[in-house]
Amino acid sequence: MEYPWKAMADDSRREILLLLKKNNMTPTEILSHFDFTLPALSTHLKILKNCELVTEKKIGKNRIYSINHDKTFEMMRFFSSMHGYSLNSLKEFLENEK
Numbered sequence: 001m002e003y004p005w006k007a008m009a010d011d012s013r014r015e016i017l018l019l020l021k022k023n024n025m026t027p028t029e030i031l032s033h034f035d036f037t038l039p040a041l042s043t044h045l046k047i048l049k050n051c052e053l054v055t056e057k058k059i060g061k062n063r064i065y066s067i068n069h070d071k072t073f074e075m076m077r078f079f080s081s082m083h084g085y086s087l088n089s090l091k092e093f094l095e096n097e098k
Contacts, residue, residue, distance in 0.1 A: 004051040004075060012036070013044050017067055020054060024066040 007013055012034065019025060019033055031041050045065060048054040052071045057064045 004053050004071060007047050007051045007053060008075075010044070010047075013048055016044055016048065017053060017072070020065055020067040024064050026062050026064060030065065 008017075015033070016030060019030060023029075027038065027041055027045065030045075031038060034041065045054065045056075049056055049065075052068055054065050055068050057066070
């Protein structure tokens with residue numbers, strides 16, 4: 001299994017996650033947002049899938065990718081506990097930083 005923190009270090013993989021946050025997508029749909037090859041996208045998706053940040057469902061000939069909300073919430077909880085902020089107080093914290 002890959003480490004999600006290492007997977008998140010790549011800009012393209014973070015962008016893929018942001019796309020999947022909005023909609024479940026096929027590789028072709030994801031690829032339309034990037035300027036790299038299908039084999040490169042396959043590598044990114046494999047890494048994201050191996051660290052459980054995305055899930056893959058096969059429907060007919062298509063593979064549909066979606067974000068794994070449980071895993072992303074787990075990462076958010078880590079940062080929340082590290083800084084002692086709850087998600088409810090995040091808005092207040094950010095407003096006080098201005």
